[in-house]
Amino acid sequence: MKQMTDEHIMQKVAEGNVAMLQILFERYHKQIYIFLYKMSGDKMLSEDLTQEVFYRLIKYKSSYNFDKKFVTWIYTIARNNLNTHYQRQKENHLALEGFEHKLVEPQASKNEEYSHLMNVLNRMEASDRELLILNRFQEIKYAEMAEILGSTTGAVKTKVCRALKKLKTLYLQKV
Structure with missing residues (x-):
């Protein structure tokens, strides 16, 4: 049996079969x-915002554009939720573009290289960090990132390349 696409499942959700959202949630x-x-570096905040993302999927199910990839829509919602949270909290004047945070490192299985990488990533500008997280950690394709960020594929490739160069430079510096 062929696996249903995210877009097809979202269409079923938009048509009123909200139970199908469970599949998207699992994915x-x-x-x-x-x-x-x-x-954000905040476990509880991330849990709350993740729940909010799926709440918004239900709330705005009829606004989903079936010509677009589902993955771009859900990451756009996630970005907007995080941005809205920081705007509401007034933790930073520039919201998502410049907020400072303390990255909580992974549990016991961390090693020095990973820890160093995460510390360097944490010191980068939020816009560069976001590009690298979407592309390298979340494995979002350039075309999908372009849609999420409201940019072109070429511009996103260039920005990711520049962010990787910055990351490499910072990573190789002695702290």
Whole structure:
């Protein structure tokens, strides 16, 4: 039996079969949580925002554009939720573009290289960090990232390349 596409499932949800959302939840909740966690460094906030993402999927199910990929829509919702949270909390004047946070490192299985990488990533500008998290950790394709970020594929490739160069430079510096 052929697996249903995310877009087909979302169409069923939009038509009123909200039970189908369980499939999308199973496919995406961990990825969305990890994205939000890597951006915010806050486990509880990431859990809350992940729940909010799926609440919004139900609430705005009729606004989903079936010509677009589902993955771009869900990450756009996740980004917007995080941005809205920081705007509401007034933790930073620039919201998502410049908020500072303390990255909580992974549990016991961490090693020095991973820890160093995460510390370097944490020191980068939020826009560069977001590009690298979406592309390298979440494995979102350039075309999908372009749609999420409201940009072109070429511009996103260039920005990711520049962010990787910055990451490499910072990573190789002695702390």
